[in-house]
Structures are given as structure tokens and as C-alpha cells.
Amino acid sequence: MGRSHFAARAVNNGKIGVGVLGLGQGRSHLRAFQLLDGSTVAAVCDQDTVLAGRVAQEHGIEKRHPAYEAMLEDPAIDLVVVATPDHLHGQHAIMALEAGKHVLSEIPMAITLDECRRIIELTDRHGLKYHMGNQVRYAFCLRDVQQMIRTGDLGEIFYGEGEYLHTMDEIVANRRSDHWRVHPHTPQTTLLGGGPHAVDTLRWLMNVDFVEAQAYHAEQQSRWQTTHTTVAIFKAAGGAVAKVTVSYGMVRPYCLYYSVYGSAGSFERTRDQGGAVEDTINYHYHDRIAGARRMAPVTLPNWSNPAIQRQHALGHGTMEIEQAQHFLRAIVTDEEPAIGPREAARSVAAGICALQSADQGGGPVAIPTFD
Numbered sequence: 466m467g468r469s470h471f472a473a474r475a476v477n478n479g480k481i482g483v484g485v486l487g488l489g490q491g492r493s494h495l496r497a498f499q500l501l502d503g504s505t506v507a508a509v510c511d512q513d514t515v516l517a518g519r520v521a522q523e524h525g526i527e528k529r530h531p532a533y534e535a536m537l538e539d540p541a542i543d544l545v546v547v548a549t550p551d552h553l554h555g556q557h558a559i560m561a562l563e564a565g566k567h568v569l570s571e572i573p574m575a576i577t578l579d580e581c582r583r584i585i586e587l588t589d590r591h592g593l594k595y596h597m598g599n600q601v602r603y604a605f606c607l608r609d610v611q612q613m614i615r616t617g618d619l620g621e622i623f624y625g626e627g628e629y630l631h632t633m634d635e636i637v638a639n640r641r642s643d644h645w646r647v648h649p650h651t652p653q654t655t656l657l658g659g660g661p662h663a664v665d666t667l668r669w670l671m672n673v674d675f676v677e678a679q680a681y682h683a684e685q686q687s688r689w690q691t692t693h694t695t696v697a698i699f700k701a702a703g704g705a706v707a708k709v710t711v712s713y714g715m716v717r718p719y720c721l722y723y724s725v726y727g728s729a730g731s732f733e734r735t736r737d738q739g740g741a742v743e744d745t746i747n748y749h750y751h752d753r754i755a756g757a758r759r760m761a762p763v764t765l766p767n768w769s770n771p772a773i774q775r776q777h778a779l780g781h782g783t784m785e786i787e788q789a790q791h792f793l794r795a796i797v798t799d800e801e802p803a804i805g806p807r808e809a810a811r812s813v814a815a816g817i818c819a820l821q822s823a824d825q826g827g828g829p830v831a832i833p834t835f836d
């Protein structure tokens with residue numbers, strides 16, 4: 466049974482005390498929480514103690530815990546950011562929830578259905594908050610689109626596509642050759658690595674739950690002998706269909722692509738996206754302009770909200786800042802976070818089931834529900 470989860474605010478001048486586990490991508494969350502008035506980063510933890518020391522010093526953080534267990538014992542911590550390698554998220558989130566801490570976890574929530582179910586059970590039992598950090602839901606260029614689809618402007622949604630295209634050469638450049646992402650025992654999988662950016666964001670845009678998955682891996686492997694490309698088809702409750710492609714093998718610049726098609730109109734992104742703080746183009750078509758030969762382009766900031774000062778933009782623009790702000794609000798107001806444990810499980814289970822299908826050479830796999 467966890468401790469009272471507001472205990473740390475007494476020792477942090479009323480602020481939510483944050484502990485960051487894993488100091489690669491974890492540093493983006495660290496800086497996001499440092500920028501916000503409602504939180505203080507009280508401690509960091511990384512098994513690479515030299516890195517932990519350097520990050521703590523650079524960011525003026527007093528405490529660095531040599532072991533995760535010690536950070537979980539720290540009464541100054543209300544909230545743990547889990548930013549360790551993919552295969553460890555489930556167990557690290559479970560440990561934090563068992564210790565009475567809220568959790569902001571990097572994608573994926575976990576790599577097994579049992580871990581997803583355990584996280585749901587622990588948040589329910591202890592009244593703790595959990596959010597899976599698919600920060601793409603905070604991309605400025607998608608905000609109006611999601612609203613437009615929710616209000617029914619595109620009519621009844623029947624098809625959508627999501628793509629996460631990011632060459633692994635770029636991801637592991639300048640890292641050790643046995644980095645976990647390409648290590649034979651812990652390789653970053655397609656649908657549970659970058660995959661949640663495609664699957665979770667597409668589900669959110671289409672406003673659907675996926676109930677069945679079928680998928681194939683490209684048989685060609687990367688130079689690390691890992692699977693680099695998977696294509697999945699999902700059947701949604703209500704009859705819509707979706708296609709998700711995740712590739713670490715395509716020789717092209719980074720791309721997060723989405724399209725959504727409804728009975729009254731269509732939305733597509735450009736695949737030429739230009740980076741975090743660049744502008745990008747969304748294309749729309751609607752029965753109001755039926756007969757036009759072109760889709761209507763709308764140029765927007767890609768990942769950065771122009772209302773947030775430019776110097777605050779992080780590696781992914783301002784998305785992590787808005788995500789951290791959202792999660793703090795959910796804790797303080799006791800509301801369900803946008804990608805709470807059940808919502809996260811719906812997306813991650815779709816990825817787990819699609820991987821199962823592809824690993825067995827194709828065929829339908831039923832996706833469990835999380836009500």
C-alpha cells in the first residue's frame with residue numbers, strides 16, 4: 466500500500482515534487498517540470514551515475530539517487546517520470562505506484578498486457594494518477610484537427626492512417642554500439658517503440674477503440690539484425706479501419722504522418738514536416754468544396770505552441786511542457802489525465818496484439834478491452 470501521495474507537497478512549498486528516472490529523454494521532462502510554477506524537480510536517478518551527477522549539476526538539482534528504490538523512498542517525491550528503456554517502463558511504473566507516487570511514463574506504457582492491467586489496478590486502488598507521455602497529442606498542428614473531427618465536421622469517420630518514420634541510424638547515432646535500442650535482447654520494437662506516437666495519436670484523432678489487429682513485418686532486417694518496418698491494419702469498434710506503418714528503416718527525414726477520412730471530408734498531413742519549431746502543412750478537403758481539384762492547405766507551427774515563449778521550446782518544441790502542465794492539473798484537480806491508464810492500455814494493447822500478429826506471420830488477433 467502506498468503512502469499518502471500529497472505528502473511531498475508539504476516539503477516542497479506546496480509544489481508537486483518530481484523525480485526523474487532515466488536521463489536521456491528524461492531531461493526533456495525534467496526541463497518541462499522545471500519551467501512550471503506548480504512543480505519542482507526534487508531528484509534525479511540514473512544507473513549511469515556520472516550522467517546523473519552531470520545532469521543534476523547542470524539543472525541545479527540537489528539530490529541524485531544512486532538507485533531507483535532510494536528515489537521511491539524519498540518523501541520529497543510525489544511524481545515519478547519513467548524514462549528508462551522501453552522494456553522497463555511497466556516494471557518501473559508499477560514500482561512507483563506501489564510506493565504511492567503518481568507516474569508520467571514515456572511511451573510505451575509497458576510491453577505486456579499483464580503489466581498494463583497491473584498499472585490500471587494500482588491507480589484504481591491507490592487513487593494515483595498515471596499518464597502515458599505520447600506528447601504528440603499536444604502538437605500544435607493537430608489541435609484544431611482533433612477538435613474539428615470531434616465536432617463531426619468530417620462526418621462519420623471510416624478510415625485513418627498513422628505513420629512513424631524515423632531512421633534508426635539517426636536515433637542511435639553517437640551512441641554505444643550495444644545501446645538497448647539495437648541490443649539483441651532489448652531491441653526497440655516497431656509498434657511499441659515509436660509506434661504509440663502513430664497508434665495512440667491516430668486513435669485520438671479518429672476517436673475510436675481498436676478491437677482487432679493484423680500485421681506484417683518487412684522480412685528485410687536492419688544492419689543490427691532487428692526488425693525495422695511493420696505495417697498493421699486495425700479494425701475499430703463501430704466498423705472503421707486504420708492502417709499504421711512504423712519504420713526505422715526508411716531512408717528519409719523524420720515524419721509523423723496522419724490522415725483521417727470521413728463521410729463529409731478528409732484530412733491529410735504533409736510528409737515533408739521540417740522539424741520541431743518549423744511550420745508544417747495540413748491538407749483538408751470537404752464536401753463544401755466538392756469539385757475542387759486541390760486539397761486546401763493550412764500552414765501551421767509543427768510542434769510548438771506560439772503562445773509559449775520560443776526560448777522555452779525543448780527537443781520536441783513545446784509539447785512536453787503542455788503535457789507536464791496537463792498532468793499537474795489532473796493531479797491537483799483529481800481528474801483523469803488525457804492518456805490515463807485505461808486510455809494508454811487501449812493504444813498499447815493494440816500495438817502488443819499487432820506485434821503478436823506480425824511475429825506469427827500475420828492473421829487476426831483480438832485486442833482486449835479496458836473498461
Ligand SMILES: NC(=O)c1ccc[n+]([C@@H]2O[C@H](COP(=O)([O-])OP(=O)(O)OC[C@H]3O[C@@H](n4cnc5c(N)ncnc54)[C@H](O)[C@@H]3O)[C@@H](O)[C@H]2O)c1
Pocket residue numbers: 486487488489490491510511512513516533548549550551553571572573598599600645658781
Ligand atoms: N516521447 C518521445 O518522443 C521520445 C523520444 C526519445 C525517447 N523516448 C523514450 O524514452 C525512453 C528512453 O529513451 P532514451 O532515448 O532517453 O534512451 P537513453 O538510453 O538515452 O536513456 C535511458 C537512460 O535510462 C538509464 N537506465 C536504464 N536502466 C535503468 C535503471 N534500471 N535504473 C536507472 N536508470 C536506468 C540509462 O542509463 C540511460 O541513461 C525510451 O522508452 C524511449 O522510447 C521517447
